[in-house]
Amino acid sequence: MQRFFKNFSIKEVRVVQQSNKKRVVILGAGYGGVIAAQGLGKLAKKLNLDITLVNKHNYHQMVTRLHEPAGGFAEGDEVRIPLKRLVNDNVKLIKDWVEAIDPVNKQVTLKEQVVAYDYLVIGLGSDPEYFCIPGLQEHSYTLRSLNAARLIKTQIEGSLAKYKVESQSEEGLLNIVVGGAGFTGIELLGELAEWLPVVAPKYDVNVKDIRLICVEAAPTVMPGFDEELSIKAADILRNKGVELKIGTPVKEVTQDYVMIGDEKIPTKLMIWTGGVRGNSVLEDSGFTTQRGRANINEFLQSTNFEDVFIIGDSSIYYDENGRPLPPTAQIAMQQGEHLVHNIERLLTGQEMTPFVFINRGIIASIGPKEAVGIVFGKRVSGLLAVYLKRLVHYRYLFIFGGIPLVIQGFLGQFIPQVSIKSDYTTLNG
């Protein structure tokens, strides 16, 4: 940890109350946090706001697309955008980690400083849920960040290289196990199934020697999703050579093998996508949570502290039928938008309005050439779904960065130099 900050001296910096400005601190630059920072940034002068966005990276990462750099087709710049391109100058950016929130004294402890607030927006996303499966946390990889995605890619290439060096070769080196067949798992499997036949020959490995195994405790892939499409997704994956072990829980993970039911599968690479819980900072900071996700009211305020708004995966929101909304980017973005609207009303003496989720649907890509989904209540698959998925991405780029980002995102597919780049190696900024 020390090394991340070797150019800094450890110090405490308090954001000093500037005149009568309201200090709004946004934690996390995910799908919800960026939308909130953009919207509030535009209202900063009108509402007399002092806005700070805290994020562990100096970029926003498209978490829903991390399967692409995990399979080696993308390098990284395709799935992230520098924050300074996304928010205006009214938003102060701090690159730091959130260690604790003190909602009583209205301040947040970061690794490098302490930040005080009048209003806090928490969009810290989720952590993996390991369900107390022995060894799972210690011996698995996750797909929670671009860096984690790159690590998966390098581990796979490392295994391919090791396999051909006799003194380094070990049992199970070419067995890749993906735990969980939800959206993340399915999209990762689809990507790996396309990438492995391309990368294996680069290391002289016959792709037939590689096993790509998916294990899911629920009785179908994509549990809770449309049944017909789930079956279709399973068929597509099987045709790509993925071994699906459905209705079978992971029992134990060690550094040498995975126990799937009663079957012992030797492996050095277990990737866990089987569940999420809210970011642990909330639970640890005294918020009432359910599986780590904080309770909020219909205005998106914490049920514990009304000057704290919590959006995205970090909170849990119940629809009109009393069912919790799933943790998706779509909901986070709509909540980010609604939060801006509510803070504006709050600060201008109007009543806040309740959040209502508009379900536009969801599409899972299974490799670059296949997708299944539901769009405005209708089933889509095949090429149509692939194009709609691309459209969803452009819509997202448009919401985030307007026409310039859409053009760059589009051209970047063909001309790598045009992709959204920045210098990410510097320690701050």
Added chain:
Amino acid sequence: MQRFFKNFSIKEVRVVQQSNKKRVVILGAGYGGVIAAQGLGKLAKKLNLDITLVNKHNYHQMVTRLHEPAGGFAEGDEVRIPLKRLVNDNVKLIKDWVEAIDPVNKQVTLKEQVVAYDYLVIGLGSDPEYFCIPGLQEHSYTLRSLNAARLIKTQIEGSLAKYKVESQSEEGLLNIVVGGAGFTGIELLGELAEWLPVVAPKYDVNVKDIRLICVEAAPTVMPGFDEELSIKAADILRNKGVELKIGTPVKEVTQDYVMIGDEKIPTKLMIWTGGVRGNSVLEDSGFTTQRGRANINEFLQSTNFEDVFIIGDSSIYYDENGRPLPPTAQIAMQQGEHLVHNIERLLTGQEMTPFVFINRGIIASIGPKEAVGIVFGKRVSGLLAVYLKRLVHYRYLFIFGGIPLVIQGFLGQFIPQVSIKSDYTTLNG
């Protein structure tokens, strides 16, 4: 090991004596072995020979260029040539490992079969020499094969990825130690010094956080080489940011650190280029050896068994002043050529002639843009040396594969699809 051969049943196959043909078995398709197989292949009908070339890969690898794929600028096809492109149809190819030689019963035990011979040519190259340094063999990488080079590359990329994933980061992850500042070490350092600034930003790592350290027990880099050029090479490396620790022995290696003199350097990547000894099969098979290199007479025959010829790094040859020739590709190739000449004379009842080494010089490249060397007794460096080095490579391609290979090797630099390719993933062939 089993996996390499899963499509075979283990069986013994003896090469049956066909009529009155002389069975010549060549072990190893390195620089010497290929030249021998090519030359003998052309004489097969005239001399009534049954020729077999045994090699652990179905390709010849340019061991002197392995620093290129170790740094990620080359993928592999640049530094190998499929054997079936190099030898004619008179040479039977066997892809297998040599386990033991029985020079009394005139047969060679491979992993999958036993091969009998009338004349044996051994060109099995060398093994690393670890000088009994504690932990060195267990905890170091070598640059002895394309697969090993790729492993170094994937280990470096894996470390860069891990460095940015907090839960995986460890001390010394960005310290790369190269043990030995001979030709291999220098060329590897030069390549890494050029490649690291390119690859680090791909993982968001600031290249300044990486340490590239070279340790050499002798008092200069390139021990035994021209002093002026050694100093020049050291200056070039230092300017590229390499830390040179000269005149300091490696004392101990563990999986977490290297002891260099009294200094403890945390590292996960120690690459050992500090010395070679002859392939251990020779010692184990009853040949008289010096540091693993078998003794031969002036006709390149084993001093123990006159129907066995030993060339290249596997044997040790003394020049007219009684000094042993160093293990280089140049000597191996000249010996391969001379061996063909001598076998022809032997089988046509003429007297064999003694081998005489013609020293054309040697050039070390230090990254793609620098080189130092001696050519026909004259010092060269800078651009001239870079071009001469390239010329040496084209000369080698010409000797090996004639004009077509030179053209392909030249175009392959610019058009990857034209590089010398084949399917290397299959188990035999």
